[in-house]
Amino acid sequence: MSLNFELSDEQRLIQDAMTKCLEPFADRKEELRKMVLVDKKFPDELWEAICGTGLMGAVIPEEYGGNGMGLLAVALGLEALAKQGYGNTLLILTAMDAACILRNGHEAMKKRYLPKIATGEMKFCFAITEPNAGSNAFRLETLAKRDGDDYLISGEKVFITGADVADRMVLVCRTTSRKEIDAAGMPKAFGLALFIVDPKAEGVTLSPLPTRGIEGMTQFMVHMDNVRVPAFDRIGDHDMGSLVLFNSLNPERILASATACGVADHCLTKAAAYANERKLFKGKPIGAYQGISHPLAKVKCELEAVRLMTYRAAWAFDQDEHPGKVGSFANMAKYLAAEMAIEAVDRAIQTLGGYGFSEEYGLIYYYESVRLLRTAPVTAELILNFVAEHELGLPRSY
Ligand SMILES: Cc1cc2nc3c(=O)[nH]c(=O)nc-3n(C[C@H](O)[C@H](O)[C@H](O)COP(=O)(O)OP(=O)(O)OC[C@H]3O[C@@H](n4cnc5c(N)ncnc54)[C@H](O)[C@@H]3O)c2cc1C
Numbered sequence: 001m002s003l004n005f006e007l008s009d010e011q012r013l014i015q016d017a018m019t020k021c022l023e024p025f026a027d028r029k030e031e032l033r034k035m036v037l038v039d040k041k042f043p044d045e046l047w048e049a050i051c052g053t054g055l056m057g058a059v060i061p062e063e064y065g066g067n068g069m070g071l072l073a074v075a076l077g078l079e080a081l082a083k084q085g086y087g088n089t090l091l092i093l094t095a096m097d098a099a100c101i102l103r104n105g106h107e108a109m110k111k112r113y114l115p116k117i118a119t120g121e122m123k124f125c126f127a128i129t130e131p132n133a134g135s136n137a138f139r140l141e142t143l144a145k146r147d148g149d150d151y152l153i154s155g156e157k158v159f160i161t162g163a164d165v166a167d168r169m170v171l172v173c174r175t176t177s178r179k180e181i182d183a184a185g186m187p188k189a190f191g192l193a194l195f196i197v198d199p200k201a202e203g204v205t206l207s208p209l210p211t212r213g214i215e216g217m218t219q220f221m222v223h224m225d226n227v228r229v230p231a232f233d234r235i236g237d238h239d240m241g242s243l244v245l246f247n248s249l250n251p252e253r254i255l256a257s258a259t260a261c262g263v264a265d266h267c268l269t270k271a272a273a274y275a276n277e278r279k280l281f282k283g284k285p286i287g288a289y290q291g292i293s294h295p296l297a298k299v300k301c302e303l304e305a306v307r308l309m310t311y312r313a314a315w316a317f318d319q320d321e322h323p324g325k326v327g328s329f330a331n332m333a334k335y336l337a338a339e340m341a342i343e344a345v346d347r348a349i350q351t352l353g354g355y356g357f358s359e360e361y362g363l364i365y366y367y368e369s370v371r372l373l374r375t376a377p378v379t380a381e382l383i384l385n386f387v388a389e390h391e392l393g394l395p396r397s398y
Contacts, residue, residue, distance in 0.1 A: 080262065
């Protein structure tokens with residue numbers, strides 16, 4: 001059969017495992033919510049429970065300690081978690097970094113890092129954004145200079161999520177400066193490389209940024225001053241990081257889409273339950289009014305479409321389809337997921353009236369997190385640029 005929309009037994013097990021692993025926390029929802037939202041503490045217990053299911057091992061083959069189920073399984077797992085109101089950005093970042101190491105790292109690197117990621121023992125963050133290079137990665141200035149068997153890395157990254165709790169960050173650098181490249185007339189995509197760096201290494205300074213959008217996690221300025229990193233920790237070849245980078249961003253976009261689908265589902269369920277209960281005129285629930293039901297129904301239609309697109313993108317990645325094709329699916333899924341999830345949260349809040357803003361119902365917290373998806377990890381405008389150019393063959397304006 002060429003097209004099959006049935007999930008496998010294994011994939012259903014992953015979804016069920018997410019429900020089961022959260023059961024021990026059912027009575028402590030309030031306590032955990034306060035810990036994440038108010039105290040901004042990383043929920044170690046939850047991380048351990050989630051990773052205990054093997055979710056982080058899904059992108060990792062058995063030979064490196066994983067279960068080899070693939071990115072689609074991680075997407076299903078993250079969606080199932082978000083559907084129950086739980087999410088953790090470091091799960092997305094760790095899974096994307098694992099996929100990057102698996103597809104581009106050397107054998108000894110895979111043996112060193114992947115088994116620890118599979119068990120949840122190691123958390124990873126990802127650092128590409130710089131103050132002078134946001135949407136244009138080719139402008140980044142963080143420089144990794146070769147020094148014998150090591151590199152010395154200096155530069156500055158901004159908005160790096162979870163750099164305080166991550167054991168390692170995947171850091172995108174220049175191995176040849178843009179100035180040298182431009183002077184030699186070489187393509188701007190040349191001269192990049194990715195490294196695995198310990199955020200606690202000597203020479204790294206983390207400065208917290210008062211940023212909103214990701215619950216329970218802080219963004220940092222990461223300042224690096226001659227940080228010594230062994231060449232062992234370079235992912236891919238010197239100067240040849242462009243392809244490594246762009247292939248590695250696709251899983252992040254796919255997993256962000258899956259999470260957005262889960263959040264939208266969660267909010268629609270809450271809204272529908274409330275709309276069935278709340279009665280104000282002639283004993284009818286407010287859900288009987290089409291002003292309430294139609295916007296929710298419209299988002300439900302959109303959710304189902306985005307979910308298919310997200311699974312399609314994850315499947316394409318797992319099938320190792322051409323990276324350009326995976327990139328198109330991943331970008332389109334992430335664009336649609338952000339817009340759909342923003343609408344889902346907005347309509348759910350409207351359904352609950354004033355209670356949409358109450359901390360107890362919790363919908364208002366999602367407002368910021370889904371809105372972030374229109375901007376990060378890549379902006380809606382940059383995705384539309386990509387689709388216009390690569391899918392429609394239109395000229396670049398920039
Ligand atoms: C809460 C949060 C968490 C984050 N976590 C991380 C992280 O963990 N790691 C990391 O590396 N980064 C992280 N980021 C950074 C994020 O990925 C960037 O903010 C995002 O990619 C946009 O870059 P910028 O902020 O520099 O905006 P800019 O690139 O300066 O863009 C500004 C505006 O101009 C538009 N624009 C720019 N160029 C074009 C163009 N050619 N055509 C049309 N419009 C254009 C953009 O779409 C945007 O609307 C995070 C950001 C936030 C807010």
